[in-house]
Amino acid sequence: MSPRTSQQNEAQRAQTRKLILEVALQAFAEKGYASASMSYIAKEAGISKGLSYHYFKNKEDLLIGIFEMLAGMADGLESAWEGKRPAEKLALAVEMTFNILQEQPQMVRFMTALAIQPEVTDNLKQHIEAQKLINIKVYQEIFKELEYANPELEAYAFGALLDGVALGCLALGADYPLDKMKQIILSKYHL
Amino acid sequence: MSPRTSQQNEAQRAQTRKLILEVALQAFAEKGYASASMSYIAKEAGISKGLSYHYFKNKEDLLIGIFEMLAGMADGLESAWEGKRPAEKLALAVEMTFNILQEQPQMVRFMTALAIQPEVTDNLKQHIEAQKLINIKVYQEIFKELEYANPELEAYAFGALLDGVALGCLALGADYPLDKMKQIILSKYHL
Amino acid sequence: MSPRTSQQNEAQRAQTRKLILEVALQAFAEKGYASASMSYIAKEAGISKGLSYHYFKNKEDLLIGIFEMLAGMADGLESAWEGKRPAEKLALAVEMTFNILQEQPQMVRFMTALAIQPEVTDNLKQHIEAQKLINIKVYQEIFKELEYANPELEAYAFGALLDGVALGCLALGADYPLDKMKQIILSKYHL
Amino acid sequence: MSPRTSQQNEAQRAQTRKLILEVALQAFAEKGYASASMSYIAKEAGISKGLSYHYFKNKEDLLIGIFEMLAGMADGLESAWEGKRPAEKLALAVEMTFNILQEQPQMVRFMTALAIQPEVTDNLKQHIEAQKLINIKVYQEIFKELEYANPELEAYAFGALLDGVALGCLALGADYPLDKMKQIILSKYHL
DNA sequence: TATGAATGAGAATTCATTCAT
DNA sequence: GATGAATGAATTCTCATTCAT
Incomplete structure (x- = not known):
């Protein structure tokens, strides 16, 4: 009967908030x-x-x-890259993309829909654009280390390829040859 | 004195119908x-x-x-392929994709959103999937003629790349380096 | 190519008007x-x-x-009564009610709904009430001739019985024992 | 500070629900x-x-x-029959019919219209038919106890007579000789 | 903090009716 | 006389949001 401490309250709040976010993500994606x-x-x-x-x-x-929750998750993943060689980083990017596509397709659907649909606030829109550009920058860095002729465009192309796979997978569902696509992409980039 | 002729009616109907379709395409895309x-x-x-x-x-x-209107438009374009050599066909596919991306971004946005959005009927969903698969088949044919090792996967990859470019372009708008992307894609496929 | 005579026009008009009325009766009843x-x-x-x-x-x-069309039909039927003995008239009333119930249930449904529902104009309402009262008067005359003690109330009761059968028949459809009900009513009034 | 108790909510809900039901009954009947x-x-x-x-x-x-609300009310009334002799039951049925006709004409109008109107779902239609048949069964039981020759048909006829009175009363309103009709019906059945 | 009753604006859809032809 | 395109008000229903408790 004693009042919860403010810490307990805080924890409870955070947990409920997370629950709502997860349910909402699921619902919006579905x-x-x-x-x-x-x-x-x-x-x-x-x-x-x-x-x-x-x-x-x-x-x-x-x-x-x-x-924001999803952006935060992505941030967390970046630490996995530390100390890796460029080729490994690229392979990791591919791995991560395909992993998320298989395990959290709802999340991908949500983000993709958000990126396209203009019913979204300008505010959010800018977040999304920024996020996309950050991604490109990261890829660009890798391609520079790999000494590709035009790292920036290569980065865009690499990103486009992964985005396109995601799109196809979302549209075709189980019919999409996800595993084989991973192989061909890895081989295209000599990984 | 006399009722409108059925011709007049027909013309009126067709015109108004088209108007509604175009406005709706714009609206749905936006x-x-x-x-x-x-x-x-x-x-x-x-x-x-x-x-x-x-x-x-x-x-x-x-x-x-x-x-159906958009599908009809796409059908019309196919005749341009007749009698071309495989490499030319592939180049034409790239050209057409980028053209439509520049001239009718709303149309692309509409079709892309449709492919992802869960708010869409199963009925339409199947149309979209069928359309996507037809596209893949066409690409596959070309890659077979070009004697690529795995024409089907190459077709998927090619389609994914173009889709990804479209996605990026829709998300980033004028910031997206469309022209340069066309060049790099053409060169990647030795076109 | 000569213009129709006004007679032909008139006939055509009457015919079309009748067609509309019949279709509408069917539609309203259904x-x-x-x-x-x-x-x-x-x-x-x-x-x-x-x-x-x-x-x-x-x-x-x-x-x-x-x-008005239906009221007109009812009027036409009255001539059949001429010169009949009272008991025969009463039997005829029963016969006619059951006949119409079997052959034109839609018409009965329509008139009954009209009588109950107040969404109907006051104007029409008064027509309906008048029609109902005329019916009662006719029955009353018969019961007077048959020397019933209270012809007016007998008329109301007789009308109520027939109306109630119609109501039951409309509600229960084919499950309603129409034929047997005719027999019991006839026997109740010694017909 | 605290949310409403579920009791308060329940009471509020029940009250508002009842209000809507009553207003709607009135409106539908009117x-x-x-x-x-x-x-x-x-x-x-x-x-x-x-x-x-x-x-x-x-x-x-x-x-x-x-x-359902009306059906519930009717159920409540049935307890009044317990332990009565058959003739009394029949008299009670007449009394109750006329009472309800005078005190709740809207309710009668509603139920009658429902039985006839085609705008009503099959689902509800079946409820109504079932209700009507139950009524008939009850009357049938009484006529059997009263040793009428054909209890089933007598039940139908009795029901029809009461229904017909209701119909006439709904159509003619205050002009309908309700009280006298009750007398003549009671006397017709020697009650 | 927690509830869910209540609101009101707005969505999809229907339909009686008009009118140019 | 005849047509059916066009209108706009009304209808059913949904939902983000508020608020008393």
């Missing part, structure tokens, strides 16, 4: 942003509608929250 | 299928809400109408 | 007044929407037209 | 199912359009809700 209702998300998360509005001031805020 | 309301489309087309339903029995029917 | 659209009626009648409005200035006018 | 709009019902109930959909998932669900 049904689309417009078609996934706040009621549905709250129900799926097992909380009341009103409570969601304690954590996110509106639906768009929730969208941004998801985006 | 705002997304779920967020572009029938009211908005009607207003943009300068007609009454009710009239749209005279031409398309519901929103999904309108979506299908657009899809 | 779907209900509110749910049977003018478009549907026009299509069923094989004419254009616009043309129906040449014959009936609006939907309610069409409703009134049907009512 | 205007007919198709013509009484959800907007109208909400306005009459003094609540927002949206709230009705919080309680009933659609218009038909509301209709079913009313039907």
Whole structure:
């Protein structure tokens, strides 16, 4: 009956917030942003509608929250690159892309839809563009180390290839030859 | 005195139908299928809400109408391939992709979003998948003629690369180095 | 190519008008007044929407037209009574009610719905009430001739019994024991 | 500080639900199912359009809700029959019919219209038929106890007579000789 | 912090009716 | 007389958001 300490409160808050974000990501990816209702998300998360509005001031805020969560995850992954040789880094980028495509297709669908659809806030739009450019920069660095003639364009092309695989996979689902595509891409870049 | 001739009616119908389709394509591409309301489309087309339903029995029917219109356009383009050598065909595929990307980005945005968006009917979904697979088959044929080791996977990879460029271009807009990408792709395939 | 004579025109008009009325009666009875659209009626009648409005200035006018048509039919039937003995008249009333119930259930449904539903114009309402009262008067006359103690109430009761059978038949459809009900009613009134 | 107790919520819900049901019954009876709009019902109930959909998932669900409410009321009345002699039961059936006709004409109008109207779902239609048949069975039991020659048909005839009175009363309103009809019916069945 | 009843704006869709031809 | 394209108001229904408790 004693009041929770503020630490416990904080932890509880963070956990609920994360739960909402995950449920919402799932819902947005499955049904689309417009078609996934706040009621549905709250129900799926097992909380009341009103409570969601304690954590996110509106639906768009929730969208941004998801985006930030995903961006944070990507950041975390970068540490895995440290100390690797360039070819290994490139191979790792391929691996990671295909992994995420297989394990979290909803997340990929969400991000891709976000990137294309203009129903999204300008604010979020800029986040997305920035993210995409950062990715390109990273690839560019690698291609420079690998002494490709035109690292920047190679980076764009490499990114495009991976994006295109993702697109095809999202559109065709299980029919898409994911594994074989990984092989051919690795071999195309001599990895 | 006399009723309109059926010819006049037919012409009127065709014209209004086309107007609605074009406005709707624009609207769906700009705002997304779920967020572009029938009211908005009607207003943009300068007609009454009710009239749209005279031409398309519901929103999904309108979506299908657009899809068929675009598919029809694509069919027309195929005749340009006749009698070309394989390398020329491949170059033409690249050219066409980049052309359409520059001249009709809305159309590309629409088709891409359609392929990803879960808000779309299974019916249309299957059309889209079929369309995508047809494309792959065409590329595959070319790579076979060019005696690539694995024509099918090469076709997938080629398609992915072009799709990825489209995706990047849609996301980054004018910042995307479209022209240079065309060059690097052409050179990658020795065209 | 000579213009139709006004007689021919007149005949044509009358025929088309009748066609519309019959189709509309069917439609109203099947779907209900509110749910049977003018478009549907026009299509069923094989004419254009616009043309129906040449014959009936609006939907309610069409409703009134049907009512008048049905009232006219009832009038025609009355001549069959002439010169009959009271018991025969009563038996005839029963026969006619059951006949119409079997052969034109739609018509009965329509009139019954009209009598109950207040979404109907006051104007039409009064017609219906008048019609019902006329019926009662006729029955009352018969019961007076048959020397029943209270001809007026007997008339109401007799009408109620027939109405109730109609109601049950409309509600239960083929499950309703129509034939047996005719027998028991006839025997109840010693006919 | 604390959320409403579930008891408070429950009470509130029950009250609002009942309000909507009563207003809707009134509206459907007055205007007919198709013509009484959800907007109208909400306005009459003094609540927002949206709230009705919080309680009933659609218009038909509301209709079913009313039907169940009325069926529930009827159930309650049955206990009054216990331990009565057959003649008393029959008299009670007449009494109850006339009572309800005088005190709740809207309810009768609603149920009668429902039985006839084609705008009603098959689902509800079956409920109605079942209800009607149950009634007949009850009457049949009584006539069997009273040793009538053909209890089943007598039950149908008795039901038809009461239904017919209701119909006449609904159509003619205050002009209908309700009280006298009760007397003549009671005397016809020696009650 | 937590609930869910309540709101109101807006979406899809239908339909009686008009009118240029 | 005849057509059906066109209109616009009304209808059913959804949903983001607020708020009393």
